[in-house]
Amino acid sequence: MVEKRMMTFDGIVMYQRDHKERDLLVKILTREAGKRMFFIKNGKSKRNHLAAELQPLTVATYEGTLNQTGLSFIDDVKQSHISRELMHDVELNAYATYILGLIDSAFVDNQPIELWFDWVKLALHKMEQGFDGQGLANYFELQLLPAFGLQQQWGSCVVCGRRDLPMDFSEKFNGTLCQLHWDQDAQRMQANPRAILILSKMAHLNLEQLGSLTLKAETKQDMARVMDKIYDDQVGIHLRSKSFIQQLHSWQNRLSRESQD
Incomplete structure (x- = not known):
């Protein structure tokens, strides 16, 4: 019974x-x-x-x-x-749906995950208050990597440990490389150091400590590119909500280019 x-x-x-x-x-x-x-x-x-x-x-x-x-x-x-904001804003709705999809993929059913419930609830509230949806999605992507079996080093060079130089991410070394050691991996992400700096900070913050983000479009694009590649290459999940977000951004970029012509 x-x-x-x-x-x-x-x-x-x-x-x-x-x-x-x-x-x-x-x-x-x-x-x-x-x-x-x-x-x-x-x-x-x-x-x-x-x-x-x-x-x-x-x-x-x-x-x-x-x-x-x-x-x-x-x-x-x-x-x-x-939230009316999440219902009326297609992009925010997509990011919120994506975050829940990540949680669904990372944990088995019927397993209590109180911390993640609290973080999702807080993330929805932050979105409702105007917090950047992509920034929150990137935060969850980073924090969930251990749940997918990945342990990565963010914020210090995996070779020398320095933290005071521009960084890039290396899948080969499974962590960040400082500028002095970029030659160690020809296939490193070639990302904007600002994007890597923000991702590194996110990797070590509690969600309650994550303040508002004002990001340039270039920085956001590189943050998304880095996390997409990690999830494509190492995690191996492909959520429909993420595909929708990528298509949405493609449409937005196309419209922006057409308006400038």
């Missing part, structure tokens, strides 16, 4: 999936019990009293049954919040 627990729990809706003709499966990151899949009977109906509180990126306190195996169930919603 499946063990059942009726409880009140905090959750962040990750995504919905159609199930049969009228029902929904809803993946929720819960603070108390990790990622869980919930069965919502008649979830597609507009009359379902839970519909509004089960939209992706909703942060809510739910009451329901958490099963150790199989599907779980929601009976009621105590309180909920969904």
Whole structure:
């Protein structure tokens, strides 16, 4: 017999999936019990009293049954919040969705990950307050690397340990190289040192310590390029939300060039 627990729990809706003709499966990151899949009977109906509180990126306190195996169930919603900023800003929505996708890929279901719940909730709040979406996504990419089995050195040269010189990232050495040792890896990222400096600082900060970022477009592009290459080459996950972000940036760049012509 499946063990059942009726409880009140905090959750962040990750995504919905159609199930049969009228029902929904809803993946929720819960603070108390990790990622869980919930069965919502008649979830597609507009009359379902839970519909509004089960939209992706909703942060809510739910009451329901958490099963150790199989599907779980929601009976009621105590309180909920969904950011209008995230709903109306396509790019911010995509970055928030991407962050949740990273969490989904990095951890198995039913494993409590309270710290990551708290960080995702804080990240959504920061986005709502105007924090740069890409900066937050890069932060989560860096912090999740150990969960994917990667241990990298950021901020000091892997050869000599110096921190006071311009740095670049080397996949060969799995860390940053100072300018004196760039010749050690002809295939290094060739990134803007400012981008590497910011990524290095992010790698060693608690999310609560991460202040607002004002970044030049060139710096942001190099930050994204470095993290994309690491995830493509070493992590090996390819999320649809990230592909959408890349396409969105491609469209934006194309429109910008056309407006300048």
